Each structure stands twice: as structure tokens, then as C-alpha cells.
Amino acid sequence: MGDKIALHLCMGSACHQLGVHRVLSALQKLMHEHGLDAEIDLKGAFCLDSCMHGIVIKVGEKTITDINPGNVESRFASEILPVLKNEKQR
DSSP, X not given: OOSOEEEEEEOSHHHHHTTHHHHXXXXXXXXXXXXXXXXXXXXXXXXXXXXXXXXXXXXXXXXXXXEOTTTHHHHIIIIIHHHHHHHHTO
16 A cells, blocks of 8 residues: 555644543544555644634535534544545545
8 A cells, every 4th residue: 555644633732621631532433444544644643724613624625614522433434434445546
């Protein structure tokens, strides 16, 4: 496989207040469960400029907003995994 796919998770103060550390733990668990540890480079970002839209994840060119500890698993399955599959095909 070539380069890892970058997945940026906003760690700014607004996202911190919304529980980004619990989202981070859930993402790490989901990546492991789906066997993606070696394919994804999970990076923290200071701010992804969407503070009014909840916790933000950027994967490839797609920005995904309104992530929270309660929806991260379903959003991973419905939005993040399809983007990752698309990025892997490039």
C-alpha cells in the first residue's frame, strides 16, 4: 500500500469542550476494529474552522461536522468509511 490516508480530528478548544477526547478514543477503537490502523494517519488539528458545527473531522478533501461521542460510531460507518474506501482507490 502507498501513503497512509490522513484523518484530521479537530482538537481546538470548542471541540475539546464538546468531548473530542472521547471521540478520539472511539475513532482509535473503530480504526482497529476495521483493520485500518496501518492505512490511516490519525492527526490532531488545532482548528478546522467549523467551530459552530460541532466536532470536525477532515478525511481526504471531505470535511465532516457535528461529530459527537454519541454519534461517532454511526458517522464512521456512514460517512468516514466510504471516504476512506474512495481514497484507497486513488
